[in-house]
Amino acid sequence: MLRHLGVKTIVTQSFLKVRPTASMLIGCRRRRQSTRQKVALVLLVFSCQFVHVISEKSPSALTVVESPEASLEGEEDAHVEEGDSEDLDVFHPTDKWKTLKPGHGVPRGSHVRLNLQTGQREVKLGEHQTLKYQIDGQRQGKENTQGPSVNAEELKALKNIKEEVDPKTSDKEEKEALRAQFHPMDELKKDMVKLDMLMESDFQIMSRLVSQFNSSNATVEEKVKALHDLEYLVHKVDNAQNLASRGGLKLVVDALNSTDYRLQESASFVLGSALSSNPVVQVEAVESGTLQRLLMLLATPRPMSVKKRALFAVASLLRHCPFAQSHFLKLGGLQVLGDIFRASGGGALRVRIVTILYDMINEKELISQTGLDPIPDASHNERLRQYAQVSLQPLLAEQGWCSLVPELLASPEHDWKEKALRTILAMMPHCQTQYRKDYALSSSLSALQEQYQELVLTEQVLGDEDGYFGEILALLEMVVLKLKRV
Template identity: 25%
Template sequence: MSKWSIFLLTNLLVAFSSGTTNSTKFVATKDWQEIPDGQAIPEGLHVRINLSTGKKEAKLLDTVSNDTQSSSISTVPGAGVQDHDRDQLPFTSNLNQLKEALQKIPADEFKLNEEELKKVKDKYKSYDQIKQELKEANLEVKSDSDIMQSLFKRFLDIWKSKNLAESKVKAELETVFEDLQYLVHQIDNAIEFIDRQGIEQIIWPSLNQTNASLRVRSLKLLGTIIQNNPKAKVALFERNGGGILLAKISQSTETEEISAGLFAFGNLVRKFPYAMTELLTPHGYSLLFDVLDKNVELRVKVKIVRLISDLVQDYEHALSAPDVDATTRERYQSTNLKGTLHKVNYCPRVSEFFLSNKPGLVLDESLADDVVEALRGISQILCHEVWSVCPLFRHALLVLKNDLDDRLTEWSGYPQGAEYLKEILHKITQFVEELYHREVPRRDEL
């Protein structure tokens, strides 16, 4: 794990210093003693800041310490933040009082007036005051914003070196992307990344590099930034991000790059009707369908089938569910999603994909499960009339079913694996019955 990842996991970096020299020797005891300003102290002591007085204190190390209470922040070289206030009452003695206090908390929201708010503010130190005191004691608190600023600077310094082909530089860049991706999982951090011009300074330059690994990293980072984040989606859309993603997906021949591109593109258009209208045009669909004919792994092609199935189901829910507000329903209706899919012959196109990739689906039950679930999810909504009259489509489903039947006997000694295969078999059986309104035939009827 990188040092930046440690920052992210703890948000607290503790550093120890013995202070500046002083002619007076500090004699430590078992009790806490205040350390005069500029006083040098021996190594191997407990050191803390007393948050009540704001002063630094020190004492000898305890032989055994199982304390769990503290009103201070203390440090020992190599030990991180510890708890050393042994004069506090044991936690258990206050347990009943704590329970009573919790029960008395009012259920309704309350607001402080200005006078009460001022009293509270005067009673406690501000974040800036605490940060300054910790800085004076060589204790540094780094916020997510501080860390992001450091990562931006680190990225730009590496970029200016122009040695991106070196393995050491590649590894360093990958670490920066890894740490940024961890940060932007939080919505506020993702917005800050965009406000700091991260798309312009980091994402776009990385997408234009010949290094495929760097392009993949930037696409994954971009997909994480906009995942379930409406403000970030709008910001990316305003930067023509959707068009750029479609172009990258269409131009690439690398499995991992296309997969990362679809991850980002899917996160952009999901739950975003306006982006669906602007991007999922006949031309946009043609760029996605091009991937189905590329020499890339089947799992990437299945992603496109699943994405379109998810969009159709969201669309149908928005138009028919009683709990959807009128504005949302109107926005989805304006996309004309089903009409455009009919126009680009999606149902015959995906049927052709299913039939031509039957051998690969037979070999991978997980992909078979994904495809069957995706197709079944939109069958009644969009494609029932096409698939229900196609004997080859029915035959492909039955081939999958029979192969799973054969493999089920091989998994008899593995209950969990056998249950998973049974679930897929059940889905296929139901799908066939829904399409053709009759029971699934026996093997000898195929």
């Protein structure tokens, strides 16, 4: 019975002594009997006495309860054997044997033994419990105290509930609870419509911004803000094309004629973003007269901020668009850029102008190279035809750009010098004769070589073998080498 309850039972030899009975005394008087018979008689009497003690009904059944310490250590749930319908008091054992009173529960892991002399059950702490209480130092030497009562009926009810849980039902309930936290998209849209929070598409936002910009009641600040928001959207190719197809681009171009410089600057900014790498919008802008408007801003006195934005729009329009480049040259755009370059205080604009010229020269050279397209098609042939109509290099030499570009070499900015050297190399076929006669250019190139040789040595000392200054020095040496060739 004790083994069935999961409680360790220890019966020591000291408790196996039983009091001599009358039968045993009679057996002792018969000394003539053999030793074997005496032993058999003693064992028989002892067995009967042991069975009699075990079979006696105790006042209450032995009950094992889960101790707080056992639950903290993650042991299994205690199996409770019902003894009484009343609440069970938990007996708290110590490291010494104590008598277990009737009606008391035993914590799991305790040692229980039966005292055959008294017929009482005795309990003490198990080995792991004793070690735990010694570490805590809280229960050493304490007498047995009554702990919280445990209701057997409640424990059995909890066990039944745990066994009766249906996993499928539990999963369904969890799914329903999760579904209740979210709503279908259709319901969300209806709710957002009611709250006037419906998400707008890019096209709807642009339409609203264009209407706001075109409103007669809008102030200049409101129009500038609308253009600023519009510029953010037209970086996308589709948005820029939608703006052009819906007539919004024309309204932005018309703003270039405004008398307010803030609107001119913001409109140029929008155009530059919409035209960048977008052939459809580039062609639309050329055909609608956008290029003429932008050149007008550059050719007339305007604040520097306006000219920077206008030059940005021109560069976006000309890049990778031979159709626009051809119109640019016909409209005298190269002369307009030359006037800006020569104007005093145009240092920031100078490097941008030189970059535009270099890109136009480089694009034509790249597209003319054989093998650029693995399988030349109709579009490739059309690009070749359009670039052939762009006669830029002769105009550069004719309008004095062979002497204008080298002026950037006197700039303190390394980036400006790099762009000037690259452009000089690109214009070399048409400017080589003039460069050889320009002694100021030769002197400038020699001084720059010495300067960048020292800078390259500094880079090498710092462990940078292929540094930025090394690239500029390589460009200088290439320019000098080409000037020496006959």
